[in-house]
Amino acid sequence: MSDAVTTIAASAMRLSVPLAFAGVGEFVAERAGTLNISVEAMMLSGAYAGALGSSVSHNAALGFLWGAAAGLLIAFIHATFSHRLQANTFVVGLTLNVLALGLTNYLLEKIQMSPRQVGVVSIPLLSRIPVLGKPLFAERWPAYLLMIVVPAAWWAVYRTRWGLEMRSVGENPKAADVTGVHVNRRRRQGLLVCGVLAGIGGAYLSVAEVGTFNSNMTAGRGFIVIAAVIFGGWTLRGTLAGCLLFGGVDALRLALPALGYTINSELLVSSPYLIALLAMLFFARRVRQPGALAQPFERGAS
Amino acid sequence: MTPSTPVSGAGGTPLPPVPALEARSLTKCYGKLVACDRVDLAVQRGEILGVLGQNGAGKSTLMNMLLGLVRPDGGEIVVNGHPVVIADPVKAASMGLAMVHQHFSLIGPLTVWENLSLGEKGRIDADRTRRHITEVARRYGLDVDPDARIDHLTTGQRQRVEIVKCLMREPDVVILDEPTSVLTAAESVELFLMLRRVVQEEQRAVVLISHKLDEVLHATDRVAIMRSGRVVADRITEGATAMELAREMIGRDVSLRGGSAAIGHFEAPADTGRETDEAVPGDVQPTVLSIREARAVGPDGRTLLDGLSLEVRRGEVLGLAGIEGNGQKALGDLLSSVLSLSSGVVEVAGRAVETGRPGAMASAGVGVIPEDRHVSGCVLDMSVADNLVMGDLEAVSRRGLLRRRQVAEQATRLVEEFGIAVSSIDAPMRSLSGGNQQRVVVARELSRSPQILVAAQPTSGLDVGAIEYMNSRLRRAAEEGTGVLLISTELEEILELSDRIAVIHRGRIVGEVTRRQVDLDRLGMMMGGQAA
Numbered sequence: 001m002s003d004a005v006t007t008i009a010a011s012a013m014r015l016s017v018p019l020a021f022a023g024v025g026e027f028v029a030e031r032a033g034t035l036n037i038s039v040e041a042m043m044l045s046g047a048y049a050g051a052l053g054s055s056v057s058h059n060a061a062l063g064f065l066w067g068a069a070a071g072l073l074i075a076f077i078h079a080t081f082s083h084r085l086q087a088n089t090f091v092v093g094l095t096l097n098v099l100a101l102g103l104t105n106y107l108l109e110k111i112q113m114s115p116r117q118v119g120v121v122s123i124p125l126l127s128r129i130p131v132l133g134k135p136l137f138a139e140r141w142p143a144y145l146l147m148i149v150v151p152a153a154w155w156a157v158y159r160t161r162w163g164l165e166m167r168s169v170g171e172n173p174k175a176a177d178v179t180g181v182h183v184n185r186r187r188r189q190g191l192l193v194c195g196v197l198a199g200i201g202g203a204y205l206s207v208a209e210v211g212t213f214n215s216n217m218t219a220g221r222g223f224i225v226i227a228a229v230i231f232g233g234w235t236l237r238g239t240l241a242g243c244l245l246f247g248g249v250d251a252l253r254l255a256l257p258a259l260g261y262t263i264n265s266e267l268l269v270s271s272p273y274l275i276a277l278l279a280m281l282f283f284a285r286r287v288r289q290p291g292a293l294a295q296p297f298e299r300g301a302s
Numbered sequence: 303m304t305p306s307t308p309v310s311g312a313g314g315t316p317l318p319p320v321p322a323l324e325a326r327s328l329t330k331c332y333g334k335l336v337a338c339d340r341v342d343l344a345v346q347r348g349e350i351l352g353v354l355g356q357n358g359a360g361k362s363t364l365m366n367m368l369l370g371l372v373r374p375d376g377g378e379i380v381v382n383g384h385p386v387v388i389a390d391p392v393k394a395a396s397m398g399l400a401m402v403h404q405h406f407s408l409i410g411p412l413t414v415w416e417n418l419s420l421g422e423k424g425r426i427d428a429d430r431t432r433r434h435i436t437e438v439a440r441r442y443g444l445d446v447d448p449d450a451r452i453d454h455l456t457t458g459q460r461q462r463v464e465i466v467k468c469l470m471r472e473p474d475v476v477i478l479d480e481p482t483s484v485l486t487a488a489e490s491v492e493l494f495l496m497l498r499r500v501v502q503e504e505q506r507a508v509v510l511i512s513h514k515l516d517e518v519l520h521a522t523d524r525v526a527i528m529r530s531g532r533v534v535a536d537r538i539t540e541g542a543t544a545m546e547l548a549r550e551m552i553g554r555d556v557s558l559r560g561g562s563a564a565i566g567h568f569e570a571p572a573d574t575g576r577e578t579d580e581a582v583p584g585d586v587q588p589t590v591l592s593i594r595e596a597r598a599v600g601p602d603g604r605t606l607l608d609g610l611s612l613e614v615r616r617g618e619v620l621g622l623a624g625i626e627g628n629g630q631k632a633l634g635d636l637l638s639s640v641l642s643l644s645s646g647v648v649e650v651a652g653r654a655v656e657t658g659r660p661g662a663m664a665s666a667g668v669g670v671i672p673e674d675r676h677v678s679g680c681v682l683d684m685s686v687a688d689n690l691v692m693g694d695l696e697a698v699s700r701r702g703l704l705r706r707r708q709v710a711e712q713a714t715r716l717v718e719e720f721g722i723a724v725s726s727i728d729a730p731m732r733s734l735s736g737g738n739q740q741r742v743v744v745a746r747e748l749s750r751s752p753q754i755l756v757a758a759q760p761t762s763g764l765d766v767g768a769i770e771y772m773n774s775r776l777r778r779a780a781e782e783g784t785g786v787l788l789i790s791t792e793l794e795e796i797l798e799l800s801d802r803i804a805v806i807h808r809g810r811i812v813g814e815v816t817r818r819q820v821d822l823d824r825l826g827m828m829m830g831g832q833a834a
Contacts (some may be wrong), residue, residue, distance in 0.1 A: 071347060161419070161426050164412075168420055172409045178371065178469075180392040180421035291410065297372065 002131055008013035008248075009135035014209060016247025017143045017202040018043070022225040023243045024153045025197030028231055031157060032190030033170035038078045039198045040222025041070040041100035045116035048104040048200025051213035053203075059108040063116065063207040064142055064200055071199020072192060074100065079188035086296055097222075105215050117211035118142060124174045127240035140208035142200070149197065154236050166190055170290035171295035183297045198222070220273065233287030242279070247274055249275045305614065320383040322347050322507040323399065323475045327377035329362050337363040338378065339531040345475065347499050350384050350508040352522035352539065354515070354551055356766070360531040361511050365477055369401055370394045381778070383473075395421065398474030402464045402481060410453035417452060418467050438470050442496050457484040465493075469500070475501060477509040481649030482517055483791070484626050486830035494521040515551075527551050540758045587616040589652070590785035591668070591754040596646035598632055598809075606632035606641070608809035614754055614785040622789045626827050629809035630789045631673065634758040637672045637787075638678070639663040651753045664693070669752030671743050672758045673789075679743040680731050686742060687713035688725040693746045712749075720745040721771075737768030744775060756784040761795060772801055793825065805829055 022043055029036040046067035053066025073098055082089040118140050127137035156162035165186050168176040173183045205221075206213045224246050231240025231245070249272045256263060321344035323448060330338040346353040355361045360537040364489060367371040368379060370388035378385045381397045388394050401407075402553060408417050413695040419431045434447040444462045452460060461484060474788050478497075494517070498515040502508050512638065518525050527535040527550040532738055535550040589616040598607040602757060607629055609710045614620045635641035642658025649655065650666040663670075672679045680689045691698050692712045698708040713727040724734060724740045731739060740760070757776055761769040780786045790796050796803055797820065804814045805828040815821070 027709070130645075159426065161422075164420060164426060165418060168409045168412065171411055175403075175407045175409050176420065178369070178391050178401070178403060179417075180390070180395055182390075209610070 002268070004255070004259060006131050006134050008132060008251050009132065010138075011254060012244070012248040012251035013139065013143075014247075015134045015250045016244045017139070017146065018148055018204040019093060019221060019225055019228060019243035019247055021149065021201030022194075022198040022222065023201075023228045023232075023239045024200075024236065025081060025150055025194035026225050026229050027151060027232070027234070027239045028157060028166070028197075028295060029190045030234060031170045032166045032187045032294065033173065033290055033292045033297075034077070034082070034089060034187055034191055034194075035091060035226070036194055037222070037226065038096040038100075039194060039225050040076055040098040040199035040218060040220065041093075041282060042195050043075045043202035043205070043218045043225075044097075044104055044216070045049035045070040045074055045102045045223050046201075046217055047206040047217045048107065048198030048213050049199070050203025051115035051206040052107075052111065052205050054116040056147065058116065058206050060116035060118040063118075064203045067203025067207070068196045068199040071195040071197070071202065073195070075191045075195020076189070078195075079191040082296070083184040083187045083191070086298055089106070089294060089296070101216060104213075108213065113213075115206060115212050118208050120245055142204055142208055145200070153193075157236070163188075167199055169297070170292055173241075173295070175291050177297070177299060180202075185301075187297070198225075201225075224272055224276055227280060230289075231276070231279040231283050233283065234289055240256070245279070246272050304757060319346055320381060321345060321380070323509075324366065325368065325377065325576055326380060328364065328367055328374050328379065329376035330367060330372060331375055336531050341528075341531070343533060343536075344507055345507045347474070347505045349505050349523040350497060350501055350510055350521060350596070352518035352525040353509060353511045353528060354513065354518050354525055354547060355528035356551060358514055359528040359551075361513075361528055362479070363531075364528070365479060365511060368394065368399060368477065375759040378559055392421070392606070395471055395473075398472075399476040399477065400468040400473035400475070401479065402461070402468045404479050404483060405460075405482065407453045407464060407467070408460060410451075412473075413448070414446060414450050414452065414463055415448040415746065417463070418448075421471075433448045434470060435466055435587070438466050442466075442469065443507070444496070449776050457625075458486070458489050461485065461493075465745060466498075473506065475507045475509065477511070479511045480513070481510070482512070482514065484623065486825045490517065493834075497521065512549075518547065519544060540701075542700070557668065577709055587618065589613050589660060589714050590616050590650065591787065592647075592649040593636075594647045594649075596636065597644050597753060598636065598641055598646075598650065600632075603811055607636070607643070607646075609646075609808050612787075612804055612811055614787050616753075616784050616803040617780055618784055619786040619788055619799050621778045621796035621803045622787060622806055623793055623796045623825060623829060624791065624806035628806050630758065630806060632809065633806070634670065634756060634789060637663055637668050637756045638672065639752075664750075667753035669693075669747035669750060669755045671740075671747055671755070671757045671760050673762070675740060675743050682732040684729070684731060685728045686717070686722070686724050686731055686734065689731050689742050690716050690727075690746050692747075692751050711793050714750055715743040720775075735786075737764050740764060740768065740772065744772070746785075748775075748779060752784060754787060755779055756787045756789065758789040759791065760788070761790075761792075793822075793829075 003196065026039050041156055049070030050063040050067030054060045054063030055286050078092055078096060081087040081092040106141060120138055121141040121144070123137040127133045157166060165176065165181045168181060169183045169186045170274060205217055224244070228241050228242030228246055231242035232240070253268045253271050325341050327340040327342060328338055329340055336742065341360070341364055343436040345443050353361050366679070367374045368388065370390045379388055386397060412586045415428060415431045415435060415799060418435055419426055435446060435448045442465070444466055446462050446466050452463065455463065461481065462802065481493060485493065497508050501508050510518070510522055519542065525537060525542065525547065526533050527547065539551065556678060567686055575783045595612050596607045597609045598751065600606050610629065610633065612620070622630065623634070636643065636657060638664050639658060639660055645809050647654055647658055650668055653666065655666045656662050676682060687709055691784060695704070698705055698712055710727060717724060717727060719739050722738050722745065724738060734742065761772050764772065776786055788796060788799055800817060802814060802816050802821065803825070804811050806812070807829065816823070
């Protein structure tokens with residue numbers, strides 16, 4: 001039994017890592033006031049570019065840079081359209097999501113590639129702790145980056161001037177503007193941060209976890225990430241808890257057949273989304289979202 | 303950043319002092335509307351300049367240009383004798399221009415120190431910012447807690463934070479935008495004493511934007527009066543009378559009596575006019591609206607209404623006076639079926655109405671002219687005709703289909719009856735002036751012959767002509783038998799129109815007087831929450 005627990009826990013961790021990267025990014029973007037739905041496109045293109053990059057450079061680690069760059073590119077497009085040209089952020093996000101899906105499918109057919117996979121790094125001693133050792137301390141090495149990314153994001157958002165300005169444009173852009181904060185610049189930056197992290201999260205799927213790229217590899221994980229931020233009440237801690245929860249549900253889904261339970265597989269596939277909906281049902285009303293979430297800002301418009 | 307001394311001539315002979323801030327022929331147009339028309343204005347160190355004007359006279363546009371929020375179309379801004387271009391608020395701050403904003407410069411969920419640390423540069427140092435706040439607050443005798451969250455503060459406290467925020471940057475020029483609109487009389491006096499110190503002891507320049515005559519008379523050294531985008535007078539305040547200023551502000555062709563509600567002319571409570579109406583014996587008329595012990599809590603847990611009770615009778619105007627933010631909005635929401643009560647009863651014409659159910663109040667006979675008519679009073683992108691019939695689509699439709707001809711007939715009739723200036727009934731609502739948009743809302747609400755008409759801040763943002771029309775229309779509605787509930791923060795407007803006056807404070811009615819008993823001091827005390 002403890003074997004099964006270890007397996008499921010390990011799988012839950014593995015499945016949570018890409019969500020966590022993207023979740024931290026989405027948290028930053030949403031605190032700055034962008035309800036960024038193109039996080040799905042960022043992850044998907046990150047996954048594709050990660051695979052392509054590792055194949056071209058024969059180096060799995062470089063794949064992550066490619067993934068980050070692809071996420072950044074999507075973020076740049078999104079930011080330019082919605083926080084420079086004032087296009088509706090949801091229209092832009094939806095368009096990017098569809099575009100990323102079509103484009104990666106097309107490129108997948110056009111370009112032959114042989115992606116690499118990064119290795120597992122087991123931390124000596126710690127990884128031998130019973131039950132929890134393997135899930136926590138025997139991961140593909142980019143997972144350990146989270147130990148830097150999460151505290152860094154927390155510090156940047158809650159302790160730096162940049163972060164204070166970021167939160168202020170998410171809460172009340174008008175007030176921030178008259179106080180001398182560049183509202184749309186901060187919002188663009190929030191999106192760019194999200195792009196890089198979601199790109200890495202996507203690349204983790206292809207280059208670390210699976211070792212290749214499949215069509216529509218993210219399969220809505222971007223939306224799960226948005227749900228995780230809502231579930232977490234727009235706090236970093238809560239967002240990570242949400243990512244872990246949804247990763248865990250996903251792991252259970254994979255493990256149940258192996259444990260001998262048979263449930264309709266179509267239903268099982270939808271379970272993380274169902275849980276996400278339920279989570280929002282219970283949590284979305286209880287917490288305060290950033291005051292100006294998803295509201296565009298244009299100076300002089302009242 | 304400290305105020306510099308005036309530039310001296312080469313030979314040591316002092317030149318005439320260079321103004322701290324000067325606007326030269328500053329012009330701004332919005333489409334055809336000239337918001338500011340070659341405005342010349344200068345303020346010296348050590349003086350308080352009042353900028354007086356009605357709503358829409360161009361004061362806000364002028365200040366927005368000085369602060370870099372709006373780009374001028376012509377003219378120049380001169381700071382300490384040097385022409386400058388002010389691209390954004392950061393640039394304005396770096397030139398020593400700072401503003402005490404009335405509504406939108408603080409961020410609710412952040413603490414005081416976090417708010418005041420915004421807009422600075424470099425690393426965040428909470429302790430240094432806290433010390434700085436305490437020091438500035440003490441210097442000006444303001445009581446501010448650096449660790450309080452903004453959304454837990456009262457409006458008066460928030461304004462103190464705004465002032466500290468402004469003064470922390472040690473500005474040469476302090477601009478205050480309608481600073482007393484949320485303050486009690488006592489708080490206003492305190493504010494002006496403090497401003498006097500700012501100019502006298504620290505040689506800063508202060509610009510006080512206001513539409514209230516008495517406060518400009520009491521608090522300023524010099525006054526510039528704006529009307530229709532122009533500076534029409536610029537004079538020393540001493541020796542001026544309210545009457546003279548009022549005349550400049552509203553133009554000579556408008557009678558002072560009619561305009562008194564608009565200009566905040568405080569000295570003559572509106573005992574002029576309708577003596578004949580006093581004959582209507584109020585208590586004989588049946589009650590059309592009765593609210594008893596209404597309690598409501600906002601989504602954030604704040605108490606909105608705290609046992610509010612009031613009655614409006616047929617054919618009377620009940621004026622609801624009070625300082626902004628004391629539950630007026632909640633009352634308006636309640637009567638628009640937007641807010642539901644946690645306890646209490648609302649009765650319209652003797653029948654209890656379910657609160658919070660969309661349309662319940664309207665079908666019970668409550669008409670509402672909402673405070674924010676652009677947002678909830680009309681649909682700007684739909685036609686005038688659509689807006690006019692929107693209140694009762696049953697009347698112009700059959701079997702769920704709109705009858706275009708009936709819509710057009712009804713709209714044309716209302717356009718004529720209410721004198722709405724419009725090129726065609728199919729013109730978009732957006733193309734109408736503020737006054738005409740207001741007429742559309744009034745026409746729609748009155749066309750349904752409501753039992754009770756709620757008018758929330760009905761004249762805010764309107765010009766004098768539109769205000770006069772609005773006031774006469776409300777009076778006429780009352781004479782025709784509608785009960786009118788006038789919710790306004792402008793005491794003058796209430797004094798002008800009401801048969802009875804109730805005062806709201808913190809979500810409840812704290813006192814009520816009839817028109818004949820009006821005592822301004824007592825009203826002021828009640829509005830400030832003091833038992834009178």
